Amino acid sequence: MAEIFVVVEHRKGEVREITYQMLWKAHDLCQKLSHRLTAVLIGGIDEPFLKRIEERADRVIAVEGEEGKHFNGELYKEILSGLIQENRPFLTLIGQTPWGMDFAPALSIKTGYPLATDCVDVLVANGQPKVVRQIYNGKLFSKVSLKEAEGYLVTIRSGAFPSDKVGERKAEVIKKKIPAGLPEMKRQFMAFEETGAGAVDITQAELLISVGRGVGEAEKIPPVKELADRMKGMLSCSRPVVDKNWLPKYHQVGTSGKSVKPKIYFALGISGAFQHIAGITGAGTIIAVNKDKKAPIFRVAHYGVVEDLFKIVEALKAKLG
Ligand SMILES: Cc1cc2nc3c(=O)[nH]c(=O)nc-3n(C[C@H](O)[C@H](O)[C@H](O)COP(=O)(O)OP(=O)(O)OC[C@H]3O[C@@H](n4cnc5c(N)ncnc54)[C@H](O)[C@@H]3O)c2cc1C
Structure with missing residues (x-):
């Protein structure tokens, strides 16, 4: 069954708003296209937010393992490329965030799926996606077609879609372990450093x-x-x-x-x-x-x-x- 993947972004037990925004957009597209909505969660299966993801997807693929507890772009690339090969999603939505920008280009190279970055909308007509991006300092919107492929990767700008709308779905949670035999990671999580609210709140x-x-x-x-x-x-x-x-x-x-x-x-x-x-x-x-x-x-x-x-x-x- 054709499906749309949404990569869940979470940190310190909280889901980033961008995840809910992408889930809302994916819900909208899945309804129109009769596709299945799959949220991919790496680490965080025991977190209380899982319930809120389940309400917004048809499946949650929850990949567990000690290494997945903290974000690591290399690990995300390896795990996601495996899942994409296995499931062949039509679209994979990733946040246009420091996380997404870290692994999305490498994921595109590894999977061969074209990548459109910093998109504010995704439209699908005749089975082909078109993405909307801002140009000229946000004064114009451009519609961009992608090279025809089996699947597409799109990074979504934060704030492009609402985050409070729930698609009324009920996901089946599929647990997976981080695959064995992945290449050795060159990067390691050290610690979180809070920047605080900034000099002013x-x-x-x-x-x-x-x-x-x-x-x-x-x-x-x-x-x-x-x-x-x-x-x-x-x-x-x-x-x-x-x-x-x-x-x-x-x-x-x-x-x-x-x-x-x-x-x-x-x-x-x-x-x-x-x-x-x-x-x-x-x-x-x-x-x-x-x-x-x-x-x-x-x-x-x-x-x-x-x-x-x-x-x-x-x-x-x-x-x-
Ligand atoms: C996904 C997404 C998320 C976004 N998130 C945000 C967000 O969080 N916050 C945000 O602000 N925007 C956001 N934007 C951008 C938003 O769409 C607008 O582009 C932006 O708000 C415009 O900013 P502005 O009003 O400062 O600039 P402009 O739209 O360029 O307006 C400048 C205004 O200044 C007036 N002006 C010029 N000179 C003078 C002067 N000397 N005296 C008085 N008036 C003058 C002009 O008449 C004009 O109305 C987002 C866009 C997208 C697509």
Whole structure:
């Protein structure tokens, strides 16, 4: 039976959100294509999250063994290539995460299955997958066809699909041992090092001053940070600001960043894409400043100013004295 594999990503007893997002997408595709949904879990069979995976798949292939307790890209590549050879899944969904990016290219070479990375959607027509990717800094979406093959590997960008939807399935759990005779691993798990919430934890802020791509360049962020400090708020941002390395990731609001719930949220030079808005649904009052009066942010803002954000920043600073 044709099937879709989803590689479960888990760490320290918790499933990463990306897994549930991929399971939701796989569920949707399996329903349309009458395929079987198989979650592949390496390590973690005894973890409480197994139940939540079972609700979202038709089968869980649980591969057990001491070496599988902690992520090791080489081991994942070996185990997954064996399972792919055995089961020949039509699609294998992998997170576009440090884990997925570690082993997916090697898995593609080992299995001969083409790989599409950083995809935000997967469409299937006439038995052929097409993936959707963002280009030109996220301004355009492109549909990409893959070289015809027996199966395909796709890495999925975090935040592309909802994670809270359950497909109402009931998986059979198939236990397997890590195969004997695998090549000796050149890498070994040493220890976890926590990075913490970052220098700031925006999820706890009561006032957030958020900057978007409209801020223009990294050098223009300090005056906004100064305003945030003077108002006893915190600085946050949209995703492009992080992608451009203008601010560290822990400042990012949105589906692939953090959900925030400040009493007041300033959106400065942020257009209001749904991936951003999803992160501020818990905010009290939203105040948007944007040069473009048609910017979608004005549809959700309680107060809006059509103006250059720097003029407003300076005006607020002047008011504060
Ligand atoms: C899977 C996936 C996950 C994503 N996750 C996130 C996420 O977590 N968070 C997130 O934010 N995005 C996320 N995105 C990206 C999202 O789709 C948008 O591309 C992004 O939110 C746009 O950021 P922006 O509003 O800063 O930039 P833009 O859309 O480029 O908007 C910039 C705005 O600034 C205005 N502007 C320009 N100059 C000025 C000025 N001087 N003064 C005032 N206004 C000005 C412009 O009119 C424009 O409206 C995700 C996308 C995908 C596909």
